[in-house]
Amino acid sequence: MFLPGEWTELKAPNLPLETVKLASHLVRPLGGHSIRAPFHRVLPTAPLHETFGQAWERRSPGR
Numbered sequence: 001m002f003l004p005g006e007w008t009e010l011k012a013p014n015l016p017l018e019t020v021k022l023a024s025h026l027v028r029p030l031g032g033h034s035i036r037a038p039f040h041r042v043l044p045t046a047p048l049h050e051t052f053g054q055a056w057e058r059r060s061p062g063r
Contacts, residue, residue, distance in 0.1 A: 003055055009033050014042045020055045 006019040011033040022029065026045050028036045035042065044051045 003052075003059055005059055010035060010042065017042060018055065020059045021051065023058065024051045024054045 003018045003020055007016045008019045008022060008029060009016050014035070017025070017027070024044065024046065025042055026038050027042055030036055037043075038045065046054075
């Protein structure tokens with residue numbers, strides 16, 4: 001499921017991710033497409049339906 005809005009480019013092996021999902025995946029961009037995250041790869045830290053719901057609430061109004 002994709003959310004409207006901006007995307008954050010990440011270094012391989014990670015795929016680009018919607019910017020509003022960064023917080024729910026506990027991902028912090030460090031610049032140069034590098035990240036700090038709790039796992040070796042970008043993975044959700046909660047069930048997908050909760051992750052999507054949280055990201056939907058954080059998205060910019062009117063998008």
